[in-house]
Amino acid sequence: MLEVKQLSKTYGKKRVLEEITFSLKPNEVTCLIGLNGAGKTTLMDTIMRLTPYQEGDILLDGQSLTVDDFDRLTYVPDKNIIPKSMTIQQALDYHGTYFAHFNEKRAAELLDFFKLEREEVIAKMSKGNRARANLLMALSLESDYLLLDEPFSGIDILTRERIASIFTTDLLENRGVLIATHEIQDIEHLVDKVILLDDGRIIREFYPEEVRLTEGKSIVDVLKEAHGHEEIY
Numbered sequence: 279m280l281e282v283k284q285l286s287k288t289y290g291k292k293r294v295l296e297e298i299t300f301s302l303k304p305n306e307v308t309c310l311i312g313l314n315g316a317g318k319t320t321l322m323d324t325i326m327r328l329t330p331y332q333e334g335d336i337l338l339d340g341q342s343l344t345v346d347d348f349d350r351l352t353y354v355p356d357k358n359i360i361p362k363s364m365t366i367q368q369a370l371d372y373h374g375t376y377f378a379h380f381n382e383k384r385a386a387e388l389l390d391f392f393k394l395e396r397e398e399v400i401a402k403m404s405k406g407n408r409a410r411a412n413l414l415m416a417l418s419l420e421s422d423y424l425l426l427d428e429p430f431s432g433i434d435i436l437t438r439e440r441i442a443s444i445f446t447t448d449l450l451e452n453r454g455v456l457i458a459t460h461e462i463q464d465i466e467h468l469v470d471k472v473i474l475l476d477d478g479r480i481i482r483e484f485y486p487e488e489v490r491l492t493e494g495k496s497i498v499d500v501l502k503e504a505h506g507h508e509e510i511y
């Protein structure tokens with residue numbers, strides 16, 4: 279289990295994460311939602327130690343996360359992670375050379391799933407195909423937890439559906455997934471747990487299936503309600 283405990287972070291004098299506590303379990307898809315600037319990317323960057331934090335702890339299976347643990351976590355940030363001059367094949371070779379936990383068989387399955395060609399050059403690909411290529415590289419690495427920041431941003435509905443459908447295949451095995459997205463409707467049916475961030479704080483953590491059954495509300499309803507916009511949005 280990956281646990282974030284009482285995590286607080288400031289940028290200069292501004293506190294952007296405030297006593298964040300939650301956990302990710304294997305086999306569970308957790309969706310991180312919140313309006314622009316709520317702190318979703320900062321939280322992911324902080325977990326991955328791309329930016330320092332001031333208070334709190336991040337634990338993996340009960341022990342504080344160390345640099346040796348980072349091959350158990352894969353992060354797909356909200357930007358292209360592959361040098362644009364590379365072909366898909368070159369990027370796969372690069373990953374195979376530098377990451378001991380690269381799984382070539384998995385990469386071949388994902389190429390097929392995402393309908394990508396090995397000779398395609400990243401620079402010449404559409405945004406949607408680049409998003410698929412990023413996921414291809416990330417998911418070809420064996421890891422226990424997957425952190426995805428806005429994997430659907432700027433991507434057409436069919437490509438979004440194709441990407442989202444990866445969660446229903448066994449290509450993810452039993453990873454714990456944290457996914458930050460504004461495209462909530464695309465993954466509503468796949469999400470086990472939701473964390474609602476507002477201004478650096480968790481203001482609600484819930485199981486959408488439970489909320490649907492007991493309150494008749496969707497994830498978007500809960501988000502709108504939290505911000506007092508039941509009628510508009």
Ligand SMILES: Nc1ncnc2c1ncn2[C@@H]1O[C@H](COP(=O)(O)OP(=O)(O)OP(=O)(O)O)[C@@H](O)[C@H]1O
Pocket residue numbers: 289294312313314315316317318319320321
């Ligand atoms: N490098 C930085 N320096 C200073 N402040 C920053 C920096 N990065 C982010 N922030 C601030 O931290 C807060 C959280 O930003 P963050 O990008 O994490 O939000 P987000 O929820 O991911 O937003 P979005 O949905 O727009 O991607 C914002 O107030 C933002 O201005």
